[in-house]
Amino acid sequence: MTQTTDEVRTIEAEALPTRFARGWHCIGLERNFRDGKPHTVTAFGKKLVVWADSSGELKVLDAYCRHMGGDLSQGTVKGDEIACPFHDWRWGGDGRCKQIPYARRVPLRARTAAWPTMSQDGLLFVWNDPEGNPPIAEQAIPRIDGGPDAEGWTDWAWYETRVDTNCREIIDNVVDMAHFFYVHHAFPTYFKNTFEGHTATQLQRGVSRDDLRPSEKAIGGPKRKGNTSVATYHGPSFMIDDLIYHYEAMDDVRTVLINCHYPIDENSFVLMYGISLQRPEAEDEDPAEAQALAEKMVATTRIGFEQDVQIWKNKTRIDNPLLCEEDGPVYQLRRWYEQFYVDVADIDSAMTDRFEFELDTTKPNEAWQREVEENLARRAAEDAPVPQDA
Amino acid sequence: MSVRADNRLADGPMHPVGCGSCGAQVLARKSSWQQTTVQWDETATATCTDWDPGSATRGRFPVCEQMRASIAQAVVDGLLPVVDTRS
The missing domain is CATH 3.90.380.10 (Naphthalene 1,2-dioxygenase Alpha Subunit; Chain A, domain 1)
Structure with a gap:
């Protein structure tokens, strides 16, 4: 850390992190996602699809269909599921393929990435975890004290x-x-x-x-x-x-x-x-x-x-x-x-x-400062070597 | 992404301060009369009798009055230097 005074200081920056933070991320106002249509959200280096199922619950999946890579966020909400615009594969909010209208059965391992969601105070959150673990309970976003859900407060x-x-x-x-x-x-x-x-x-x-x-x-x-x-x-x-x-x-x-x-x-x-x-x-x-x-x-x-x-x-x-x-x-x-x-x-x-x-900056520090200085001065005087009597 | 050391600690390190009330030991530093830094560890938070987890998020300004008083006393006793008063 020591450096000579005329040495030029260098700005250092490591490569940007390759992963994205673990935790709840708000992706916007809940109501914007409740129009019965799928929505595209580009986040965490990925494309996601967000839609509301028939009970109004908001669901978030990886947007790219595991079949042939179609973009689900360009698809259609059909019942509880999101239907791919490419071949109409139907995906549920739990990440599982529920139905392929032209096939007798869904192949094994027909599962895509589903993102845990949370809706409160008019906001939609998704949980990101590069390790793929479920949300950490202690890290749930607290309810807002006030805000649009409270009596007498304005909307966002x-x-x-x-x-x-x-x-x-x-x-x-x-x-x-x-x-x-x-x-x-x-x-x-x-x-x-x-x-x-x-x-x-x-x-x-x-x-x-x-x-x-x-x-x-x-x-x-x-x-x-x-x-x-x-x-x-x-x-x-x-x-x-x-x-x-x-x-x-x-x-x-x-x-x-x-x-x-x-x-x-x-x-x-x-x-x-x-x-x-x-x-x-x-x-x-x-x-x-x-x-x-x-x-x-x-x-x-x-x-x-x-x-x-x-x-x-x-x-x-x-x-x-x-x-x-x-x-x-x-x-x-x-x-x-x-x-x-x-x-x-x-x-x-x-x-x-x-x-x-x-x-x-509001504390009256001057008096305290004076007290300390007097204290230190007194101690210095006490510690000073006592002159020897001849 | 490793985090570097604070350049200011090279010239003015943190100093141990014990609480006069419960004995919890923290690291403290004062860059000026108005500024105070306190680093707690697990043992200190377990020892502190005034510990109130999450109090900061509820807007409680002073965390522990006893620890605050002990830090002020450490300055008076000359155990905790105030960085900006040194020449």
Whole structure:
């Protein structure tokens, strides 16, 4: 680690990982998949087909038919099954071929890859595991406290976009305190990261930078004083952010911000985010007005992410970032993130043991600092060699 | 995809700090008066009497007040250096 001061530091980056993270990945709003048609989702370096069976349950299979390679996502939903457009082979949500209309019987081993799914809070999730094991119970995504299923909350104001870089870039944001100031014009007064098991949390209390308020100006939104945010990644890709906005001329607004993604391949991912907010309790409150505010908020969030995307598009991958003391725990976050890229048997406790990083600019540190200095000075005086009497 | 070592630890390593209340031993580091890093391991979390798994995800800001106080005391006692005060 020691290097002479005039030595040029080299940016290092290993080859991109060849596997995709183990865990639950949200692939979008449930309702978008419930129109009776098959849907194509390109994820984890594969093409998937998503459809709803006759009971409304959402199913996800590998899109390529094991018969002659037809694309099931271009096929038709027939009853509970997806029918291939090539030869009409019928596949069930469990991955088994149920019927071949022109054949007397289905051949042995007519089974394709089925992806475990989960639907809650209006979102559809698929479980990815390169080892092929069933979902880990403890890693189930928790129900959202608030959100569209809760009384008095708006529907998701939702946005999806493709980003052409490896998804580790968006994970790094969890710890990047300094970029909030420079890229998002927010000023955290309290910041804390906690990594524990499969969760990574960012707690933040911040005030808006007075010199720059482009987000609010751009959407004509009300002027913000600051925010309190508790944001947790539950696994490698799904973040729930309990976000309270403090305004100058109105009451606090409680919101839930979802920030999630799924990898298309190692060089691109689909970034999705959505906001639901608790409608103000005023009797004359118009629900449409609250929904409009949610839409404005997601537009603000979009500005924020577009600022990130602009950086990601032009930056290089770096495995050995040169950090200063004011930076967040980038290396420790990546150590946490690594757990999703190794076999379960190879997860090291260092990846999951609790780690905390706290920055509190509100504490009156001066008095404490003085006490320590006095203490050390007194001790130095006590330890000083006593002059010998002649 | 192996994870490298944090370049900042080369100049200012983590220091062991014991909790004055339950005796749990963690590794701590302060880069400034305002910043604190704490690394727990399995033994420490098993020892901590104020352990509340998942508390961070519920927005509980301080994790363990006793450990916080012990870290502050370690600074006062000169056992835990504050990186940015060194010349």
